[in-house]
Amino acid sequence: xxxxxxxxxxxxxxxxxxxxxxxxxxxxxxxxxxxxxxxxxxxxxxxxxxxxxxxxxxxxxxxxxxxxxxxxxxxxxxxxxxxxxxxxxxxxxxxxxxxxxxxxxxxxxxxxxxxxxxxxxxxxxxxxxxxxxxxxxxxxxxxxxxxxxxxxxxxxxxxxxxxxxxxxxxxxxxxxxxxxxxxxxxxxxxxxxxxxxxxxxxxxxxxxxxxxxxxxxxxxxxxxxxxxxxxxxxxxxxxxxxxxxxxxxxxxxxxxxxxxxxxxxxxxxxxxxxxxxxxxxxxxxxxxxxxxxxxxxxxxxxxxxxxxxxxxxxxxxxxxxxxxxxxxxxxxxxxxxxxxxxxxxxxxxxxxxxxxxxxxxxxxxxxxxxxxxxxxxxxxxxxxxxxxxxxxxxxxxxxxxxxxxxxxxxxxxxxxxxxxxxxxxxxxxxxxxxxxxxxxxxxxxxxxxxxxxxxxxxxxxxxxxxxxxxxxxxxxxxxxxxxxxxxxxxxxxxxxxxxxxxxxxxxxxxxxxxxxxxxxxxxxxxxxxxxxxxxxxxxxxxxxxxxxxxxxxxxxxxxxxxxxxxxxxxxxxxxxxxxxxxxxxxxxxxxxx
Numbered sequence: 049x050x051x052x053x054x055x056x057x058x059x060x061x062x063x064x065x066x067x068x069x070x071x072x073x074x075x076x077x078x079x080x081x082x083x084x085x086x087x088x089x090x091x092x093x094x095x096x097x098x099x100x101x102x103x104x105x106x107x108x109x110x111x112x113x114x115x116x117x118x119x120x121x122x123x124x125x126x127x128x129x130x131x132x133x134x135x136x137x138x139x140x141x142x143x144x145x146x147x148x149x150x151x152x153x154x155x156x157x158x159x160x161x162x163x164x165x166x167x168x169x170x171x172x173x174x175x176x177x178x179x180x181x182x183x184x185x186x187x188x189x190x191x192x193x194x195x196x197x198x199x200x201x202x203x204x205x206x207x208x209x210x211x212x213x214x215x216x217x218x219x220x221x222x223x224x225x226x227x228x229x230x231x232x233x234x235x236x237x238x239x240x241x242x243x244x245x246x247x248x249x250x251x252x253x254x255x256x257x258x259x260x261x262x263x264x265x266x267x268x269x270x271x272x273x274x275x276x277x278x279x280x281x282x283x284x285x286x287x288x289x290x291x292x293x294x295x296x297x298x299x300x301x302x303x304x305x306x307x308x309x310x311x312x313x314x315x316x317x318x319x320x321x322x323x324x325x326x327x328x329x330x331x332x333x334x335x336x337x338x339x340x341x342x343x344x345x346x347x348x349x350x351x352x353x354x355x356x357x358x359x360x361x362x363x364x365x366x367x368x369x370x371x372x373x374x375x376x377x378x379x380x381x382x383x384x385x386x387x388x389x390x391x392x393x394x395x396x397x398x399x400x401x402x403x404x405x406x407x408x409x410x411x412x413x414x415x416x417x418x419x420x421x422x423x424x425x426x427x428x429x430x431x432x433x434x435x436x437x438x439x440x441x442x443x444x445x446x447x448x449x450x451x452x453x454x455x456x457x458x459x460x461x462x463x464x465x466x467x468x469x470x471x472x473x474x475x476x477x478x479x480x481x482x483x484x485x486x487x488x489x490x491x492x493x494x495x496x497x498x499x500x501x502x503x504x505x506x507x508x509x510x511x512x513x514x515x516x517x518x519x520x521x522x523x524x525x526x527x528x529x530x531x532x533x534x535x536x537x538x539x540x541x542x543x544x545x546x547x548x549x550x551x552x553x554x555x556x557x558x559x560x561x562x563x564x565x566x567x568x569x570x571x572x573x574x575x576x577x578x579x580x581x582x583x584x585x586x587x588x589x590x591x592x593x594x595x596x597x598x599x600x601x602x603x604x605x606x607x608x609x610x611x612x613x614x615x616x617x618x619x620x621x622x623x624x625x626x627x628x629x630x631x632x633x634x635x636x637x638x639x640x641x
Contacts, residue, residue: 103311423436
């Protein structure tokens, strides 16, 4: 494995080697109104039948590059592109997007951006219809794609009625129906429950088996690693710094990638912690099975003089609040909620006390987001159904309610209203009898905390996906609300920024802020939530300490969930019993000390 050299001369292909399906050479992209190229210099190729995983920190230009593969940049999105992007020999900067669409199927980071018709069926059929295929073939492709994504039974529904995960499945189905030789997927599983992630990767494996190629931008490496052939890594400036096999990049350069702040499989992150503790792990495991097998074959390091072997991991989240004495800040009683003609919540009861860190989990469409939005007043709840600090939320003006509960949307763009990042953050502080200087000081503090100080004058819509997410969280935090509700807060974040955000939330929680998080990331739930509420079919099916929820595997399976990757890896490890019950990375490191 050698670092990529974007300026290296072309190397003649070996006899019998198929030409590249996608060829990216020395590509730099400057958005309209920007002054810096992001990405700055990217070169790689995707061969027929190959799966290439594109990694890089948030803001390195991965999504921008994805939009260049089918000509949307620069043909539809104003930008200056230097270098070359070619698909099957066609110049993507000049070949009409409609022509490239037959060769490149695209799934955007935001699925709402590509849902355009009134029914699920029509949305998937739209692409094949525009390829002027015979009606029978259009219908056959549409049905096959919808069945593969589990949406056939909902084919007559309006896409707007789907959950975030349902929309993600629909976007993937639309791309599959095109039958393109290349699929470009930008965070295809970000809004999916664990069972849905398994379904998507089963579908993608079938696509690869058919001989098609995939360019994958993904943060969930636990799912992606077994499908991936090659890994391309960008640095923070959007320059290619690695291009090689999974072994060459993820195993051999894991420490470098970890320092860069990109995601690794949870098993690899755990193995790095083991290495730091002195364990001899010459071949870095990437999957739970590999980690478990490696541990069974490896002796622990000899304890240092003066150190004592731990009795087991101390779990900070076991130091729980006394729920009988803590005061309720959220009380939900008999909440029933409809969206359109469909009842999405049925007679829900829930009490959350001050200072809790609660995770709300469940399958796509279970009603998690609807519950969170009703609590925060984004969806007006029925009178008497939601009490906030003893006051009926339905009777509190939304402006006043937002000072008590900060809310972060699943899609950051749904909450942006200002023309600059600075003004977006400052908006919530106006009307609070603060001086201009106090508003500026608090806004700059949040900008710096979230690494956005260099973007203060940029329009929020021109930020990267990860930067938009950080801004949306910042808008909820800037006002100092005592309750924070967040819908998929780590969506679009690189590992370093996600860790930073979650540590910030943990610190706020330690200081008394109540945190309620909707997420599909089971490792996140295991690491941070003291209590987990499982929602299924619009009802609460479990409400218990997080450890107890993850101990009930039958419940998890029924709810479309899975045990966290680290717990899956360490479960049943016999040679090292002190590790067998660990579910959190922090506990793993504590167990090794």
